[in-house]
Amino acid sequence: xxxxxxxxxxxxxxxxxxxxxxxxxxxxxxxxxxxxxxxxxxxxxxxxxxxxxxxxxxxxxxxxxxxxxxxxxxxxxxxxxxxxxxxxxxxxxxxxxxxxxxxxxxxxxxxxxxxxxxxxxxxxxxxxxxxxxxxxxxxxxxxxxxxxxxxxxxxxxxxxxxxxxxxxxxxxxxxxxxxxxxxxxxxxxxxxxxxxxxxxxxxxxxxxxxxxxxxxxxxxxxxxxxxxxxxxxxxxxxxxxxxxxxxxxxxxxxxxxxxxxxxxxxxxxxxxxxxxxxxxxxxxxxxxxxxxxxxxxxxxxxxxxxxxxxxxxxxxxxxxxxxxxxxxxxxxxxxxxxxxxxxxxxxxxxxxxxxxxxxxxxxxxxxxxxxxxxxxxxxxxxxxxxxxxxxxxxxxxxxxxxxxxxxxxxxxxxxxxxxxxxxxxxxxxxxxxxxxxxxxxxxxxxxxxxxxxxxxxxxxxxxxxxxxxxxxxxxxxxxxxxxxxxxxxxxxxxxxxxxxxxxxxxxxxxxxxxxxxxxxxxxxxxxxxxxxxxxxxxxxxxxxxxxxxxxxxxxxxxxxxxxxxxxxxxxxxxx
Numbered sequence: 001x002x003x004x005x006x007x008x009x010x011x012x013x014x015x016x017x018x019x020x021x022x023x024x025x026x027x028x029x030x031x032x033x034x035x036x037x038x039x040x041x042x043x044x045x046x047x048x049x050x051x052x053x054x055x056x057x058x059x060x061x062x063x064x065x066x067x068x069x070x071x072x073x074x075x076x077x078x079x080x081x082x083x084x085x086x087x088x089x090x091x092x093x094x095x096x097x098x099x100x101x102x103x104x105x106x107x108x109x110x111x112x113x114x115x116x117x118x119x120x121x122x123x124x125x126x127x128x129x130x131x132x133x134x135x136x137x138x139x140x141x142x143x144x145x146x147x148x149x150x151x152x153x154x155x156x157x158x159x160x161x162x163x164x165x166x167x168x169x170x171x172x173x174x175x176x177x178x179x180x181x182x183x184x185x186x187x188x189x190x191x192x193x194x195x196x197x198x199x200x201x202x203x204x205x206x207x208x209x210x211x212x213x214x215x216x217x218x219x220x221x222x223x224x225x226x227x228x229x230x231x232x233x234x235x236x237x238x239x240x241x242x243x244x245x246x247x248x249x250x251x252x253x254x255x256x257x258x259x260x261x262x263x264x265x266x267x268x269x270x271x272x273x274x275x276x277x278x279x280x281x282x283x284x285x286x287x288x289x290x291x292x293x294x295x296x297x298x299x300x301x302x303x304x305x306x307x308x309x310x311x312x313x314x315x316x317x318x319x320x321x322x323x324x325x326x327x328x329x330x331x332x333x334x335x336x337x338x339x340x341x342x343x344x345x346x347x348x349x350x351x352x353x354x355x356x357x358x359x360x361x362x363x364x365x366x367x368x369x370x371x372x373x374x375x376x377x378x379x380x381x382x383x384x385x386x387x388x389x390x391x392x393x394x395x396x397x398x399x400x401x402x403x404x405x406x407x408x409x410x411x412x413x414x415x416x417x418x419x420x421x422x423x424x425x426x427x428x429x430x431x432x433x434x435x436x437x438x439x440x441x442x443x444x445x446x447x448x449x450x451x452x453x454x455x456x457x458x459x460x461x462x463x464x465x466x467x468x469x470x471x472x473x474x475x476x477x478x479x480x481x482x483x484x485x486x487x488x489x490x491x492x493x494x495x496x497x498x499x500x501x502x503x504x505x506x507x508x509x510x511x512x513x514x515x516x517x518x519x520x521x522x523x524x525x526x527x528x529x530x531x532x533x534x535x536x537x538x539x540x541x542x543x544x545x546x547x548x549x550x551x552x553x554x555x556x557x558x559x560x561x562x563x564x565x566x567x568x569x570x571x572x573x574x575x
Contacts, residue, residue: 031431032468033475038088039075041066041095064102066095072106081109085118087125101125134173141169141180156180161193167200206362237365239305240298242358243269246349249357256353258451269346273298275316276309305368314339314377336377347372386520386549387513391503392556395514396563403473408483409495411473415482416514418564418572419460420522420535422453423492423511429482431474439574440467444536458536465570519547521556525573 045067053068066088069078085105089096105121133142134154141154154169154176167183169176183200191199194210201207243266249255250262273279279297317339318332348354350367358365386392395413402410415426419442428450433443442460444452452458470482477484483491492511499510507513515535522531532543560572 031471031475033471035079035083038066038083038095039079042070042073042075042078045070047071062099063089063096064099066097068099069097069102072102082106085122087122098125134177136177137181139177139180139184141173141177156183158183158187160187160196165201206360210362237302237363238299239269239273239302240295241363242302242349242365243298245361245363246354246357249361252357252360255357255360256455257357265345265349268342269349270298271342272310272313272346273305276311276313277304278312302365302368305371307370307374310343310371310374313343317342318377333379337379340376340379343374343376384516384520384546384549386517386552386556387504387506389555392517393559394503395499395517396559399563399567407473408485408491409498411470411483412491412495413514414567415470416511417518418466418560419462420515420518421460422515422536424450425452427483427488427491430480431471431482432480434462434467434471434482436467440464452536454538456536456538458533460534461574463564463568463570463572463574465568466564469568516547516549517556519543520549520552521560522573523548524552524554525557525560526575530575 047070050068050070053064054071069082073081082102082105086097086101101121101124104124105118108117108121133140135141139156141156143152143154153171154173156167156169156176156179157164158167159165167180169179179200183196186196186199194207194214197204197207197210247259247262247266250257250259274297318335350372355367396417399410399413402413412426415421415429416423421429421442421444425444428447429442433445435441435443440462442462444458444460446452446455446457474482474484479485481488496510499513500507504510504513519531519535522534528540528544528548531548532540535543535547537543537547557573564570564572
C-alpha cells in the first residue's frame with residue numbers, strides 16, 4: 001500500500017502510530033545518517049501529495065507522514081529549527097510526526113518563544129507510562145521492574161527498627177495492597193520484628209539471626225556467662241550459611257557485588273575447603289544427592305577455617321609429593337599463580353563488602369583471623385611487552401579484506417584496536433552509546449542489560465571519521481546493537497582462535513592484546529593520564545604495568561595513524 005494511501009486510511013479510522021515503534025531519542029538525533037534520511041524524506045516529497053496529506057492532517061489532527069512538513073519548510077530548515085523539539089517515529093522505513101505537536105511548535109517559533117517554551121511543547125506529547133506504584137488509604141505498594149512487563153510482582157517497603165525492609169507481596173494488586181495493610185496494622189500493634197518476618201517474609205535470612213539473638217537474651221536471663229553464650233551463638237553460623245548469604249546478598253546491588261563474581265568467590269572458597277580438608281564430593285549422582293553431600297561437607301562452623309587448612313590446600317595445588325622435585329621452576333610458578341588467585345578470591349568473601357552482606361543477613365560470627373593472615377606464594381611480577389612488530393602489522397593489514405569478508409569481525413577488531421573496548425563491552429555496544437556532544441565519544445554506562453567491569457563507567461573520545469565509519473557499517477543492520485545477528489555472545493570464540501592461530505600464538509586472550517596495543521600507542525600519542533581514563537581501570541598502575549610497553553616506539557603510533565587515514569580518513573587518537 002502506498003504511503004499516502006496508508007496515511008489516509010490511518011487518519012480516517014483514527015489509527016495512530018505507536019511510539020513503541022522506533023522513535024528518535026537524544027543519541028539518535030545526533031546521528032548524521034538518520035538526519036540525512038529525514039532531510040531527504042522532506043525534500044523529495046511531492047508537493048501535491050504533501051498538500052493532500054496536510055489537509056487530511058488538519059482535519060484529523062493526528063499522526064502524519066513527514067512529507068507533509070515540506071509545505072512549511074525544507075529538510076535543512078526542519079533539522080535546524082524543529083527537530084530538537086519534536087518526536088520523529090520511523091515505521092516501515094517511513095517517518096511520521098504528530099501534526100498537533102508540529103503546529104503548536106511552529107506557532108511558538110513564529111512568536112519567537114525561548115528554548116524553554118519550545119521544550120515544554122515536546123513534553124506535552126510524551127507518551128505516559130503506566131505507574132509503578134499504587135497508593136490507597138495511605139499505604140503505597142510498588143511494582144518491581146518495568147510496569148509495562150507482565151509477570152512483575154508488587155512489593156511493600158517499610159521502615160522498621162531503623163532499617164528499610166522489603167516485603168514481596170504477589171502479582172494481584174488488590175490482594176497485594178490488602179497484605180501491605182495487614183503488615184502496617186501488625187507493625188502499629190507492636191508485633192515483634194521476628195514474628196513479623198516469620199509471618200510475612202519467611203525466607204528472610206535475618207530470622208535466624210533474630211532467633212539466635214532471642215536465645216542469647218534467654219541465656220543471659222538464665223545466668224550463663226557471656227563467653228559461653230558467644231561460643232554457642234557463633235558456633236551456629238556454618239560455612240554453608242555463610243556462602244548462601246554471600247550469594248543471596250550479591251543480588252542486592254547496594255552491596256556492590258555482582259552475582260557472577262559472588263559465585264566465583266564462593267566456588268573458590270569451596271575449593272580451598274575441599275582440598276584443605278580432603279573432602280571428596282560425589283560425582284555422577286543426582287542433583288539432590290550432590291546437594292545433600294555438600295550440605296554435610298559444609299555444615300561446619302566458620303572457625304574450621306584455619307591456617308593449617310590453607311597450608312594443605314597450597315601443597316595440593318603445587319603438587320607436593322614424591323615427584324615434586326621433578327617439576328621445573330616455570331611449572332611451579334604457574335601453579336603458584338593459580339593457587340594464589342584461588343586463595344585471594346576465597347579470602348575476598350570476608351572483605352568489607354562481604355562483612356556488610358553478613359551483617360545485613362544477621363550472621364554474627366568472629367572472622368577467621370588465622371585463615372585470613374596466611375600470605376601468598378612467591379610468583380613472578382611480569383611486565384608487558386609488545387609482540388613482534390610484523391604480527392601487529394598483520395592484524396592491521398587484515399582489516400583491508402575483513403570488512404567485505406566478515407563485517408561483524410571487522411567491526412569487533414576495529415573497535416578493539418581504536419576504541420579499546422573489552423570483548424563484553426563490544427558485544428553489548430549499542431548504537432546510541434556512540435554520541436555527539438560537540439565531539440564524538442563512546443559512552444560505557446551501567447544499563448539494565450549490561451554492567452561494566454567493577455561498575456566502572458567511562459567515556460572514550462573518538463574521531464569523527466571513526467564514529468561515522470562505524471555508524472555507516474552498522475546503520476542498516478536492523479538492530480539496536482552495533483554488532484547484530486544471533487549468537488553475539490559467541491562472537492569472540494572464533495575471533496580469538498583466529499588471532500591466536502594466525503598472529504598471536506603466545507597470547508592466552510588475544511582480544512585483550514588489542515587493548516594493550518591501543519594503550520601502548522595512546523600513552524605515546526596523548527599521555528598516560530588520558531590513556532588511563534579511556535582504558536577504564538580503577539588503578540593507574542594497572543594500565544601502566546600490565547597494558548603499556550614502556551619501550552613502545554613511534555612506529556606503532558604511525559601504524560595506527562596510517563590505517564586510520566586509510567579506513568576512515570581521520571586521526572587515531574584525538575586529544
